[in-house]
Amino acid sequence: MKNEKFVCLLILVFFFFFSSKSAFAESSYVLPYPSSMPGSFAYKFHLVYENISKYWHFGSFGQFEYNLKIADKYLVEAKTLFEYKQYLLAYKALKKSDFYFINILPQLIKANKEEKDIIQKRNILTYAVEKHIEVLEKIEGETPNAFVWRPEKALPTTLYLQKEIVNSVLLRKKSL
Amino acid sequence: MKKITVILYGIFLLLFTIFSYVFIDPNLLYLKGFYSGFAFSDRLLATIFYASLVVIFFIFYGIFIYLGYKKKINLKEIFMLLGMIAVILFISYPAMLSYDIFNYVATSKVLFFYHENPYVVMPFEFTRDPLLLFTHAANKIALYGPFWILLAGIPYFLGFGNFLITLFSFKFLIAIFYLGTAFLIWKMSKNIIPVILFSFNPLVVIETLVSGHNDIVMIFFILFSFFLLTKNKIIFAVLFFILSILIKYATILLVPIFLFIVWRLIRKKGVDWAKVYFFSSLVMLIAFLLSPLREEIYSWYAIWFIPFAFLVLNKKILLSVSIVFSLSLLLRYIPYMLTGTYSGQTPFMKEIISFIPPVLVLAYYGLKNKV
Numbered sequence: 001m002k003n004e005k006f007v008c009l010l011i012l013v014f015f016f017f018f019s020s021k022s023a024f025a026e027s028s029y030v031l032p033y034p035s036s037m038p039g040s041f042a043y044k045f046h047l048v049y050e051n052i053s054k055y056w057h058f059g060s061f062g063q064f065e066y067n068l069k070i071a072d073k074y075l076v077e078a079k080t081l082f083e084y085k086q087y088l089l090a091y092k093a094l095k096k097s098d099f100y101f102i103n104i105l106p107q108l109i110k111a112n113k114e115e116k117d118i119i120q121k122r123n124i125l126t127y128a129v130e131k132h133i134e135v136l137e138k139i140e141g142e143t144p145n146a147f148v149w150r151p152e153k154a155l156p157t158t159l160y161l162q163k164e165i166v167n168s169v170l171l172r173k174k175s176l
Numbered sequence: 177m178k179k180i181t182v183i184l185y186g187i188f189l190l191l192f193t194i195f196s197y198v199f200i201d202p203n204l205l206y207l208k209g210f211y212s213g214f215a216f217s218d219r220l221l222a223t224i225f226y227a228s229l230v231v232i233f234f235i236f237y238g239i240f241i242y243l244g245y246k247k248k249i250n251l252k253e254i255f256m257l258l259g260m261i262a263v264i265l266f267i268s269y270p271a272m273l274s275y276d277i278f279n280y281v282a283t284s285k286v287l288f289f290y291h292e293n294p295y296v297v298m299p300f301e302f303t304r305d306p307l308l309l310f311t312h313a314a315n316k317i318a319l320y321g322p323f324w325i326l327l328a329g330i331p332y333f334l335g336f337g338n339f340l341i342t343l344f345s346f347k348f349l350i351a352i353f354y355l356g357t358a359f360l361i362w363k364m365s366k367n368i369i370p371v372i373l374f375s376f377n378p379l380v381v382i383e384t385l386v387s388g389h390n391d392i393v394m395i396f397f398i399l400f401s402f403f404l405l406t407k408n409k410i411i412f413a414v415l416f417f418i419l420s421i422l423i424k425y426a427t428i429l430l431v432p433i434f435l436f437i438v439w440r441l442i443r444k445k446g447v448d449w450a451k452v453y454f455f456s457s458l459v460m461l462i463a464f465l466l467s468p469l470r471e472e473i474y475s476w477y478a479i480w481f482i483p484f485a486f487l488v489l490n491k492k493i494l495l496s497v498s499i500v501f502s503l504s505l506l507l508r509y510i511p512y513m514l515t516g517t518y519s520g521q522t523p524f525m526k527e528i529i530s531f532i533p534p535v536l537v538l539a540y541y542g543l544k545n546k547v
Contacts, residue, residue: 059292061301116290117303 029127031072031135034080038089060111064104064121068128071100075132082139087147091159098168101132105175129172136172140165178248182257185236189264192229196269196386198222203309206339207269216516223514230506233378244372251368258358258375262351265385270347273509274476275312277388281342282311283318284332287325294318294325307339323422324390350388353396354380357483360399364406364449365487373486373495379502383476391479394423398430399483402456405437406449413438426480429463430456450488457484457494473530475505493541497534504533 036042050070057066074097081090104125112118143161150156198214199222200207215222240257243249270277282299286292290302299307300314308314318325331349335342358375365371374380384392397420404413417434420427433456440447460481467473478501485491485498511525512518 056293057296059290059297061290062293062296065296114290120301120303 029124029131031076031131032069034076035073037077037080038093060107060114061116061121064107064111067100067103067107068125071097071104071132072128073097074100075135079135079139082143087143087159087161088149091147091161091164094164094168098171101172101175126176129176132172133169136165136169140169178243178253181236181239181243182260185257186260186264188229188232188236189261192233192386193264193268195225195229196272199272200269201271201275201310204271205306205309210269215513219514219516223510226513227507227510230378230503233381233506234503237376237378240372240376241369244369249368249372251362251371254368254371254375255355255358258355261376261381262355262385265381266344266347266351268386270343270386270388271310272386273382274387274389274474275310276390277343277346278307278311279313279319280328280346280388280390281332281339282307282314283320283325284328284342286318288329288332289337320390320424321422323419324393324424327393327423347385347388350384350390350392353393354384357392357396357399360396360403361483361487364399364403367489369489370486373499374483377482377486377499377502379475379478379506380482382506383479387476389476389479390423391426391476394420394427395479395483396420397423398427401434402437402452405434405441405447408441410438410441426460426463426477429459433459450490453484453487454491454494457481457488457498460484475508478502478505493538496537496541500533500537501530504530 036046054066057063074093078090078093078097081087081093108118108121108125111121140162143165145160145162147159147161148156149159197207197210198212200211202211202213202216204211240249244254279299282305283294285305285307286294286297286299286302290297295318298315298317299305299311302308313319327349328346331345332342334345334348354375358371361374362368362371380392383389397416401413401416401420404410404416413434417427417430433452437447437452458481464473464477464480467477478498482498482502485494488494508526508530510529511522515522
């Protein structure tokens with residue numbers, strides 16, 4: 001029993017090291033680890049924190065950081081949910097990521113008008129876009145074209161997943 | 177003798193002020209005209225000068241303590257002297273031993289000029305800002321409490337966008353809190369000895385009036401909170417206690433002591449203030465000794481326990497350790513001043529210089545008690 005536990009631990013350690021290496025291979029921009037997922041107890045607290053955090057990150061640079069951070073978070077959430085074939089939740093998470101991503105560039109424009117040097121932030125955004133596109137293209141290859149969501153006591157809805165992913169990629173490319 | 181001492185002390189402070197300008201940072205373009213590079217080109221001589229000045233500072237400290245014990249100096253004279261010290265050292269160069277004051281300016285600029293949250297955005301993100309040339313911890317978000325950041329708005333706005341005026345406005349603010357703390361110590365002790373021990377202490381004087389560290393602001397508010405407790409004004413005491421924590425957090429460790437006093441006051445039981453100051457001093461000494469867990473021991477952290485230690489005159493061991501620590505912590509700057517590097521033997525030498533003298537004092541008291 002003890003040996004089994006040790007082997008499991010060893011595998012986990014190896015998995016951690018090898019998986020992390022491959023994750024950073026293509027782009028130096030680092031996305032966060034997945035946090036709590038929809039339906040979990042902690043998720044509601046995360047939503048509250050997210051809303052309060054918006055006011056804490058005042059200022060154009062603060063808002064830049066906030067929107068990028070949340071866009072990253074929801075992208076990772078979407079990726080995880082797509083992998084688990086939770087398409088409705090993944091679709092919603094991707095929409096949220098897009099929503100926050102749209103706010104990033106206007107904050108940089110605002111900062112520029114305030115005569116703040118935005119070169120570093122611009123570079124960060126470029127790296128982030130590259131990483132986001134990399135992740136989105138990976139998801140696109142593993143996701144069905146459409147998904148019919150059948151809620152209880154309501155009409156089914158078709159979610160055009162690939163179309164949404166392509167839109168997300170385009171939206172990000174626009175900010176380059 | 178007293179008159180001559182005061183005149184010599186005034187001249188000495190002026191010399192110290194002049195000496196502080198040999199440490200001007202070469203990148204500090206605002207004081208380019210005063211830059212000599214002496215402290216960086218002739219490190220040995222600069223270190224000898226510094227060590228000698230510290231020793232002279234302590235000789236004067238001893239003389240003032242002597243005058244106090246012999247009742248040859250009164251409260252009015254003490255405060256006139258403190259005014260003189262504050263005025264002369266106000267014009268000294270503040271980044272002689274530490275660059276923290278630049279950090280105060282940079283942090284307040286992040287909030288009040290760039291309108292960004294200094295707990296989120298670091299000064300170095302404003303890459304075109306000239307402050308980055310000489311601000312040393314520009315790659316850190318705000319290290320201090322929110323009340324300090326708000327309070328820093330006063331000197332920041334008094335500077336009207338001029339760096340030098342802003343810098344010296346910070347020193348002015350700190351000098352006010354220094355005088356306020358000295359006055360509070362008088363109000364709390366009704367004895368000139370604690371006032372002399374604290375306000376003439378070279379470490380307190382240099383770290384507060386020269387370097388402009390905000391630790392004195394935190395201490396002012398905590399002492400004011402304790403003073404209010406002596407007057408049974410619990411609600412205001414709680415308010416000022418919280419304000420103290422929101423300056424630099426360290427006084428949060430005094431919460432149990434504070435709650436104990438409040439409990440005693442509510443129960444209408446007497447408070448042994450000497451014990452309160454003694455234990456406060458010990459707690460803050462522990463906080464000081466534990467500071468390497470966060471970063472490292474900085475000399476000005478001694479201001480956390482020194483005022484409490486000097487309020488308990490019957491604890492000779494605490495008094496001696498505090499005074500010896502004051503000396504050793506000022507000498508702690510020597511290894512870096514001499515070598516110009518924070519690596520190599522410097523960290524080890526700094527610890528040796530800082531801790532051997534107080535350990536020897538403790539050993540002396542230990543042996544004395546055994547005999």
